[in-house]
Amino acid sequence: xxxxxxxxxxxxxxxxxxxxxxxxxxxxxxxxxxxxxxxxxxxxxxxxxxxxxxxxxxxxxxxxxxxxxxxxxxxxxxxx
Amino acid sequence: xxxxxxxxxxxxxxxxxxxxxxxxxxxxxxxxxxxxxxxxxxxxxxxxxxxxxxxxxxxxxxxxxxxxxxxxxxxxxxxxxxxxxxxxxxxxxxxxxxxxxxxxxxxxxxxxxxxxxxxxxxxxxxxxxxxxxxxxxxxxxxxxxxxxxxxxxxxxxxxxxxxxxxxxxxxxxxxxxxxxxxxxxxxxxxxxxxxxxxxxxxxxxxxxxxxxxxxxxxxxxxxxxxxxxxxxxxxxxxxxxxxxxxxxxxxxxxxxxxxxxxxxxxxxxxxxxxxxxxxxxxxxxxxxxxxxxxxxxxxxxxxxxxxxxxxxxxxxxxxxxxxxxxxxxxxxxxxxxxxxxxxxxxxxxxxxxxxxxxxxxxxxxxxxxxxxxxxxxxxxxxxxxxxxxxxxxxxxxxxxxxxxxxxxxxxxxxxxxxxxxxxxxxxxxxxxxxxxxxxxxxxxxxxxxxxxxxxxxxxxxxxxxxxxxxxxxxxxxxxxxxxxxxxxxxxxxxxxxxxxxxxxxxxxxxxxxxxxxxxxxxxxxxxxxxxxxxxxxxxxxxxxxxxxxxxxxxxxxxxxxxxxxxxxxxxxxxxxxxxxxxxxxxxxxxxxxxxxxxxxxxxxxxxxxxxxxxxxxxxx
Numbered sequence: 001x002x003x004x005x006x007x008x009x010x011x012x013x014x015x016x017x018x019x020x021x022x023x024x025x026x027x028x029x030x031x032x033x034x035x036x037x038x039x040x041x042x043x044x045x046x047x048x049x050x051x052x053x054x055x056x057x058x059x060x061x062x063x064x065x066x067x068x069x070x071x072x073x074x075x076x077x078x079x080x
Numbered sequence: 081x082x083x084x085x086x087x088x089x090x091x092x093x094x095x096x097x098x099x100x101x102x103x104x105x106x107x108x109x110x111x112x113x114x115x116x117x118x119x120x121x122x123x124x125x126x127x128x129x130x131x132x133x134x135x136x137x138x139x140x141x142x143x144x145x146x147x148x149x150x151x152x153x154x155x156x157x158x159x160x161x162x163x164x165x166x167x168x169x170x171x172x173x174x175x176x177x178x179x180x181x182x183x184x185x186x187x188x189x190x191x192x193x194x195x196x197x198x199x200x201x202x203x204x205x206x207x208x209x210x211x212x213x214x215x216x217x218x219x220x221x222x223x224x225x226x227x228x229x230x231x232x233x234x235x236x237x238x239x240x241x242x243x244x245x246x247x248x249x250x251x252x253x254x255x256x257x258x259x260x261x262x263x264x265x266x267x268x269x270x271x272x273x274x275x276x277x278x279x280x281x282x283x284x285x286x287x288x289x290x291x292x293x294x295x296x297x298x299x300x301x302x303x304x305x306x307x308x309x310x311x312x313x314x315x316x317x318x319x320x321x322x323x324x325x326x327x328x329x330x331x332x333x334x335x336x337x338x339x340x341x342x343x344x345x346x347x348x349x350x351x352x353x354x355x356x357x358x359x360x361x362x363x364x365x366x367x368x369x370x371x372x373x374x375x376x377x378x379x380x381x382x383x384x385x386x387x388x389x390x391x392x393x394x395x396x397x398x399x400x401x402x403x404x405x406x407x408x409x410x411x412x413x414x415x416x417x418x419x420x421x422x423x424x425x426x427x428x429x430x431x432x433x434x435x436x437x438x439x440x441x442x443x444x445x446x447x448x449x450x451x452x453x454x455x456x457x458x459x460x461x462x463x464x465x466x467x468x469x470x471x472x473x474x475x476x477x478x479x480x481x482x483x484x485x486x487x488x489x490x491x492x493x494x495x496x497x498x499x500x501x502x503x504x505x506x507x508x509x510x511x512x513x514x515x516x517x518x519x520x521x522x523x524x525x526x527x528x529x530x531x532x533x534x535x536x537x538x539x540x541x542x543x544x545x546x547x548x549x550x551x552x553x554x555x556x557x558x559x560x561x562x563x564x565x566x567x568x569x570x571x572x573x574x575x576x577x578x579x580x581x582x583x584x585x586x587x588x589x590x591x592x593x594x595x596x597x598x599x600x601x602x603x604x605x606x607x608x609x610x611x612x613x614x615x616x617x618x619x620x621x622x623x624x625x626x627x628x629x630x631x632x633x634x635x636x637x638x639x640x641x642x643x644x645x646x647x648x649x650x651x652x653x654x655x656x657x658x659x660x661x662x663x664x665x666x667x668x669x670x671x672x673x674x675x676x677x678x679x680x681x682x683x684x685x686x687x688x689x690x691x692x693x694x695x696x697x698x699x700x
Contacts, residue, residue, distance in 0.1 A: 002667035003582050006589065006660075059599045065663060066594045 009061050016061075017054030024050020117391050121339075124384035128343060131377040134370065211316070214305040218320045221301045225294035229327040232291030235284040236334035242280035243341050246273040284338065291331055298324050314413045322406050329399055336392070343388075507693070512546040513553060514689035519543075521682050527571030530578075536678065537565045543685060550692075556685050564678040570671050576642045579650070582668055583635050584609075586661040590631040593659025617643055620653060631661050648676055 028046025036042045250273075253266040302324065305317050520539040527533040540560050547553035563569075570578075591605035614632040617640035621628065628634070634653050641650035651672040654665050 003578075003585050003664050006585060006664060055599060062592075062599065062602065063597045066597055 006062075009058075013054070013058035013061060016057050017051065020050035020054040020057070021047055022050070024048070024053070117394070120384075120387050121391060124380070124387065125339075125343075127377065127380050127384070131373070134373065210308060214301075214308065215316045217301050218298075218305060218316050221294070221298040222320055222323055225291070225298040225327060226323065228287070228291040228294035229331055232284070232287035233330055233334050235280070235287035236331075236338055239277070239280040239284035240334075240338055240341055242273070242277040243338065246270070246277040247341075249273040288331070288335065291327075295324060295328060295331070314416070318406065318410050318413050321409070325399075325402050325406055332395060332399075336395075509546065509550075510689060510692040510695070513543065513550070514686075514693045516542040516546040517682065517685045517689040521686055524569065524678065524682055525571070527569065527574060530570075530574050532570050532574075533564075533568035535564075535566055535568050536560065540565055553685060553688060556681055556688065559677075560681050561674055561677050564674055569675045569678045572642075572645065572647050572675065575647065575668065575672055575675060578668055578671075579638065579642055579654075579665075582665050583639060585664050586635055586657065587612075587632060589660040589664055591659075592661070597660065620649065624653075624656070629656055631657055647672055651676060 024046035025043060026046070027050075028043035031046065032039050032042035249266070249270045253270050298320065302317055302320050305320075516539065520536060520543055523534055523536055523539045525533075540557055544554065544557045547557065587609040588606050589602070591601055591608060612632060615636050618633065618636040619640050620637035628637070634656055638650040638653040641647070641653065651669060654669055654672070657665060
């Protein structure tokens with residue numbers, strides 16, 4: 001169903017965000033712990049990076065319908 | 081005497097042949113004449129002999145006695161003959177009368193023509209036979225009677241001779257003056273002669289009787305044949321009669337001769353006695369006494385002579401009459417024969433002419449009658465035929481009419497039945513279609529909340545089956561969307577419910593389209609949706625303007641429509657959404673479209689089925 005798509009997308013977004021945030025956070029923490037002497041900046045960096053990736057991913061995901069991919073072009077040309 | 085008797089008998093016979101009213105009187109008259117003549121002659125004879133005896137001697141007495149006996153015998157014979165003739169005459173009369181009556185009674189019958197001819201032929205044959213027999217009998221009797229008559233005549237001659245001899249001898253004996261011995265011889269001779277004479281006389285008498293018998297038989301035969309009344313026999317009969325007459329005449333002559341001789345003898349003897357001298361002595365005693373006797377006797381003798389003459393004349397007259405009659409009869413017979421022959425020829429001619437004429441007339445009549453009958457028959461037949469034809473034609477027409485009407489009715493009935501069948505078929509089909517369509521529409525209702533209907537394939541197949549020859553219905557049935565067939569459609573309620581859930585989503589992504597689809601826009605759109613309030617349901621205008629294309633408005637319009645059951649308008653309105661909202665409601669729109677299509681088709685089918693059903697069913 002088309003109306004559920006958005007929901008699915010949002011779910012994926014959130015899940016992806018959560019994962020990326022978590023991963024980033026985790027990495028940040030790890031890096032911070034490991035490499036950066038428990039500075040908070042790798043944690044925030046990582047979480048921020050993670051969040052940012054998630055945001056971008058989510059946006060991309062939400063835009064995906066309106067984007068024409070190269071493959072589609074090619075597919076479209078071949079289809080035409 | 082005999083001739084008189086015969087004449088009398090013939091007269092009676094002749095008279096009896098004619099249809100005379102009183103034959104018996106004639107018979108009696110002739111019979112009385114005969115009787116009287118006979119009696120007179122007899123008495124004359126007796127008187128003569130008595131006289132002779134009274135004059136003669138003892139031998140004369142003896143002679144007289146003998147004469148008397150002969151006379152007596154003659155008298156007896158004559159008397160018997162008289163009686164016989166009288167009886168015969170009477171008998172003949174009776175017989176002839178009876179024959180005549182029989183003939184008359186026979187003639188009264190009527191016979192048909194062919195029978196008459198046959199009878200005539202038969203009669204002729206019979207006549208011929210009878211004539212032959214009669215001629216034979218006549219000849220026989222003639223021969224016998226001729227013989228007898230000849231014999232009688234001979235006997236009479238002999239008697240006459242004997243009498244003459246005797247008289248001569250007597251004369252001699254009386255006249256001759258001879259010696260007594262010779263006289264005795266003479267007397268002996270005389271006795272012998274007398275004996276001869278007596279025998280001769282007896283013989284003559286016997287012969288005479290025989291002749292008379294035969295003559296009688298001949299007469300009877302003649303009378304019989306006369307009584308038969310056959311013309312062919314007549315000449316024979318006439319000839320026989322002539323012969324009979326001749327014989328009778330001869331016999332009478334002879335008898336008369338003998339009588340005369342006897343009488344003359346007595347007279348002669350008487351005269352001789354008067355003149356005889358030897359006997360005068362005896363006579364002288366009685367002379368006076370006897371003179372008177374002689375006178376009386378002479379007178380008597382005269383009378384007797386007269387009578388004898390009369391009788392002789394009568395007999396001669398009768399003979400002549402008889403001869404004349406016989407001649408007349410002969411002539412009559414000849415004439416009759418001639419006339420008969422002529423009459424026969426004439427009659428034959430007439431009969432022939434008559435038969436010819438009758439034949440002609442009959443032919444003509446036959447033709448006429450035949451023609452008439454044929455005409456009548458033909459007319460009747462024609463009439464009958466025409467009537468029959470008419471009747472048959474009528475019958476045929478009636479039958480044809482009936483048949484035609486029956487056929488027409490049958491045809492009508494058949495057509496009605498066919499049309500009924502057709503109509504019923506149509507009705508059945510329509511009913512089936514309707515039923516299937518109803519089933520289809522019912523299957524549309526099986527959609528529950530969020531569950532589509534059953535796949536409409538079966539129902540659609542049923543519909544397709546029930547409308548094989550109906551192109552419209554087929555087209556309609558095949559216009560059903562594939563998805564609905566495979567998967568079924570959602571009900572309006574479910575769509576409505578779905579739309580309600582969709583509406584909020586569509587509101588949230590109202591700002592998102594191709595150009596604005598970042599997350600920030602998403603956030604904004606969400607904010608807008610949270611902050612913007614529109615009427616939940618708003619009646620859509622009849623014409624959408626550009627500002628009505630706002631999603632919120634559209635959504636409210638669509639909600640309104642949905643709430644009021646107008647899925648079509650709702651779908652139309654929702655179709656105006658653009659961007660992400662459009663993408664979000666895409667599925668719903670498809671479903672709505674599907675449902676709408678299906679519903680439309682089903683409605684059309686139902687309407688069609690209803691129309692068809694209405695059309696087929698006939699109001700009573």
